[in-house]
Amino acid sequence: xxxxxxxxxxxxxxxxxxxxxxxxxxxxxxxxxxxxxxxxxxxxxxxxxxxxxxxxxxxxxxxxxxxxxxxxxxxxxxxxxxxxxxxxxxxxxxxx
Amino acid sequence: xxxxxxxxxxxxxxxxxxxxxxxxxxxxxxxxxxxxxxxxxxxxxxxxxxxxxxxxxxxxxxxxxxxxxxxxxxxxxxxxxxxxxxxxxxxxxxxxx
Numbered sequence: 001x002x003x004x005x006x007x008x009x010x011x012x013x014x015x016x017x018x019x020x021x022x023x024x025x026x027x028x029x030x031x032x033x034x035x036x037x038x039x040x041x042x043x044x045x046x047x048x049x050x051x052x053x054x055x056x057x058x059x060x061x062x063x064x065x066x067x068x069x070x071x072x073x074x075x076x077x078x079x080x081x082x083x084x085x086x087x088x089x090x091x092x093x094x095x096x
Numbered sequence: 097x098x099x100x101x102x103x104x105x106x107x108x109x110x111x112x113x114x115x116x117x118x119x120x121x122x123x124x125x126x127x128x129x130x131x132x133x134x135x136x137x138x139x140x141x142x143x144x145x146x147x148x149x150x151x152x153x154x155x156x157x158x159x160x161x162x163x164x165x166x167x168x169x170x171x172x173x174x175x176x177x178x179x180x181x182x183x184x185x186x187x188x189x190x191x192x193x
Contacts (some may be wrong), residue, residue, distance in 0.1 A: 006100030006154075009109050009147075014118050020120035023132075029131050033184045035136050038178065039123060042140045042171060043116060046147045049164060050109070053151045058160065064167050079181045082189070 006054035013072040017043030034078045041071030105116040115143030129186040133179060140175040144168060147155025 020043075023036040047063045053059035119139020126132045148168040155161040 004153075005106060006109065009113050012113050013143075013147075016113070016117050016120050020123050029129055029186065029189060031133070031182055031189065032132060035182070036123060036131060039119060039136055039139060042144055044172060045167065046099075046112070046116065046144050049148065049151060050114050050165065053154050053164075061160070061167065065163075065170065068170045068174060072170075073180060075174075075175060075178040075182065079097050079178070079185050083160075084184045 003054035006050045010050035010054070013043050014047045014051070016073055018041075030078070030082065034075060038071055042056060045071075105154055108146050112143045112146030112150060113191055115146060119143060123155055125175055126128045129189075130183060133186065137179045141172055144171055 020039050021036055024071050025035045027036065040091045045067050048064040048067065050058045052058065052064070116139050119135050122131050122135025126135055133160055148164050151164055152161050155164055166177075
């Protein structure tokens with residue numbers, strides 16, 4: 001297996017996801033912006049795994065694990081903030 | 097055998113990259129938040145999943161392969177949870193769409 005293919009795939013995924021960041025500029029709601037950031041997190045994880053296997057750097061998998069955890073925390077923090085703002089006028093606030 | 101595994105890796109990683117491309121196109125082109133969330137979760141789960149499956153034969157050791165699967169499992173868990181709660185936020189924010 002030539003490592004060039006895996007590195008090229010990592011670059012392709014990274015470029016694709018960075019193009020997706022345009023949604024942060026245009027997205028009408030905050031949820032759209034956070035979704036673009038979440039996609040950047042997943043694309044970063046995929047690129048890290050590809051580079052880790054291609055170049056033989058096992059530590060990059062640990063970085064990918066940490067990135068997966070932090071991306072989930074970022075989205076959960078956004079949702080907590082958004083629901084706290086909305087709960088004033090909702091009938092089921094806090095029940096879920 | 098080795099060449100067959102290499103071909104499997106190339107096919108699976110390419111399919112995963114195509115899923116990422118489709119997810120980004122959906123994120124940029126779909127009309128409202130919930131459909132964009134749909135495209136995003138597909139790219140998250142299936143795109144990364146195909147890339148991880150493609151990398152498994154190249155991982156070298158059983159432990160490394162299990163660790164790759166663990167990363168995918170964590171992303172699956174986080175992605176499905178975040179998809180649900182973010183759809184709830186998006187629906188409350190704009191109830192007409």
